[in-house]
Amino acid sequence: MQFYRSAGQKSGEMAAACNPEECTVPTVELESVTQSPESTNCIACTEDGRYLSLGHCRGLSVWCASSFVRVAEWLQDQLEITFLQMTRMAKMTYLLGSVDDMGVARLFIFHCDDIHLLSVINAMEDINHRSICSTFALYGSGHFGAASISCNGASWLEVYQLPVAVWLAELETVSAREQDPNVTESVDVKWSSVEVLIKITPPHLPAGNSQGGALGADLLKHCLVVDEIRSSSCLDADAGTTDTSRSPRWCTHHFLLSCDPFSGQPLQSELPVAVAVWWSGSHNLLQYSLQKVSIKKAEAAPTPDSLWPNANRIICSAVSRRTRYIALGLDDALVCVWDRRTGAPLSIISLPKYSSLLRMEYLDCWPELLHPSQTPAAEVVHLLVMSKGGELYMIRAERGTHTCTTQLSERPNDSRDLPSVTISMPFLPGILLIIQRNGKMFLQDVINKTAVCFLTPPTPYQFSSACNPVFVLDPQLQALFIRGDLENNGSHSLKEAIQSRLFVFRFGQCCIIEQRIVSHPASSQRQNAESHGTPEEACSLYLQQRNKALEQTFERLHKTAQMIEQRQQNYNKLRKKK
Numbered sequence: 001m002q003f004y005r006s007a008g009q010k011s012g013e014m015a016a017a018c019n020p021e022e023c024t025v026p027t028v029e030l031e032s033v034t035q036s037p038e039s040t041n042c043i044a045c046t047e048d049g050r051y052l053s054l055g056h057c058r059g060l061s062v063w064c065a066s067s068f069v070r071v072a073e074w075l076q077d078q079l080e081i082t083f084l085q086m087t088r089m090a091k092m093t094y095l096l097g098s099v100d101d102m103g104v105a106r107l108f109i110f111h112c113d114d115i116h117l118l119s120v121i122n123a124m125e126d127i128n129h130r131s132i133c134s135t136f137a138l139y140g141s142g143h144f145g146a147a148s149i150s151c152n153g154a155s156w157l158e159v160y161q162l163p164v165a166v167w168l169a170e171l172e173t174v175s176a177r178e179q180d181p182n183v184t185e186s187v188d189v190k191w192s193s194v195e196v197l198i199k200i201t202p203p204h205l206p207a208g209n210s211q212g213g214a215l216g217a218d219l220l221k222h223c224l225v226v227d228e229i230r231s232s233s234c235l236d237a238d239a240g241t242t243d244t245s246r247s248p249r250w251c252t253h254h255f256l257l258s259c260d261p262f263s264g265q266p267l268q269s270e271l272p273v274a275v276a277v278w279w280s281g282s283h284n285l286l287q288y289s290l291q292k293v294s295i296k297k298a299e300a301a302p303t304p305d306s307l308w309p310n311a312n313r314i315i316c317s318a319v320s321r322r323t324r325y326i327a328l329g330l331d332d333a334l335v336c337v338w339d340r341r342t343g344a345p346l347s348i349i350s351l352p353k354y355s356s357l358l359r360m361e362y363l364d365c366w367p368e369l370l371h372p373s374q375t376p377a378a379e380v381v382h383l384l385v386m387s388k389g390g391e392l393y394m395i396r397a398e399r400g401t402h403t404c405t406t407q408l409s410e411r412p413n414d415s416r417d418l419p420s421v422t423i424s425m426p427f428l429p430g431i432l433l434i435i436q437r438n439g440k441m442f443l444q445d446v447i448n449k450t451a452v453c454f455l456t457p458p459t460p461y462q463f464s465s466a467c468n469p470v471f472v473l474d475p476q477l478q479a480l481f482i483r484g485d486l487e488n489n490g491s492h493s494l495k496e497a498i499q500s501r502l503f504v505f506r507f508g509q510c511c512i513i514e515q516r517i518v519s520h521p522a523s524s525q526r527q528n529a530e531s532h533g534t535p536e537e538a539c540s541l542y543l544q545q546r547n548k549a550l551e552q553t554f555e556r557l558h559k560t561a562q563m564i565e566q567r568q569q570n571y572n573k574l575r576k577k578k
Helices: 012-018 164-179 217-239 523-531 535-577
Strands: 002-005 027-029 031-035 042-045 051-064 070-090 093-100 105-111 114-120 132-139 144-151 154-161 196-200 251-256 274-279 284-289 306-309 314-319 325-330 334-339 344-350 357-362 380-387 392-398 403-409 419-425 428-436 441-445 450-456 461-463 471-474 479-486 501-506
Touching (some): 042 471, 042 479, 051 093, 051 105, 070 105, 070 114, 070 132, 070 164, 093 132, 093 164, 105 164, 114 164, 132 251, 144 251, 154 251, 196 284, 217 284, 251 314, 274 314, 284 314, 325 357, 325 380, 334 380, 334 392, 344 403
Parallel strands (some): 002 403, 314 357
Antiparallel strands (some): 042 051, 051 070, 070 093, 093 105, 144 154, 251 274, 274 284, 284 306, 314 325, 325 334, 334 344, 357 380, 380 392, 392 403, 419 428, 441 450, 461 479, 479 501
């Protein structure tokens, strides 16, 4: 049975945001820490909370997160970094992935206050065949990477297994030569190149007698053909044309960890074993193994190992912390949560029909999981879903039909009140950070549906680009870093107007927030609930879940039979009366 609960009235968050002068919600001013480089477009942080990296005009820089001192920078004229990611490779050694405004992706290594350029992923060799990288992601401490690339109407996803161990060895050689007093010339290093592990293109009809893996060739061909026809019709309808020269299809991907207790892989391993991909306009989620491919075969069109079919077009997606559950937001306001271990849907949820889905987030830490007398359920997922109209929903899904959907906020009347950023914080369960298009930023208590406090920069600054703010949330430091610009009121010179600053809000130092912080979030409990380390525990859990599912199925069948029997009796009574 599916339950649906609404706020019943205009939520406290929306009321407070629209009329701050009529409420008693406190306002907290952020601390200004340093002047940021010109045209800072992105901010990233390391998992250990040591460093911040800023992408800006003419390159990137690395800053100490505690002292806000710039420790290293890499500059190049006529280059502007628009995306940046930073992950730890080894002790005091970090890998950076970037994309610039021309769609070129690069890899850097940061060590001992030096930044070295490792590789240019899609170097432009021919201007007539220039490839453009739209997204670039690193995973597994930099052991894997993926880039979405398009060129001359074609698009594809490249997955890389990065030579981390080789790079670290080469870095030791570089460091030793730089410290050698006998070496006076600059060290010029030719770093090991990045090889494509697998190249994934939009699905099409396999040629010849291609094998479909566990799916079987006939079923795979059928699903891909149907999906190709649906996707083409959908894209043509969206574009209002049947011209074949439509724009390239874009893809969304997720790296997946092992969730099979009998695969021989440790369930706690942080290295992915597969990648899940769906393409714009597609109904199917495709899963490709990363363990069965050879670099020599990267140019061959890979065949998916698993296909997760859906009745409607996929709009958005999210994966759980241990990647066992994949949530897909579908057209017509449907949400399907797939369980990779069982290969079947955990639950299918229908939201109000007017809710056109925009994005979703898996909530790893939720208040009901924190009660000391309550054991986290092994198959309960919590999803935060946002619609294009601005409504927020929290979905609590279990196996079968035991789901509960709660509307956290209603559709705002003014488009300026639409949230441009809505994120949860693992150290503040039940609290969301919301940034609206009108520039207002606040924390919302989704349990009580009230605004906790507003966050503002000091006068005369305002948050940069409220529709696409430049910020990063550091869970390790429990701090928010965000760029602020001078208000555009004409009273500042051009030189002053382009000088932005970096502001910080430390949640643990705010008396309003401090009492709500959880020192050890339930993420570890949630992770254990998803993993179930040994094969014996996993097998026992599977049998328990199967028996419970069978009991629920027979119970529903019994109720359905009783209902049909009652309807038949009522029908017979009506016939006798006539």
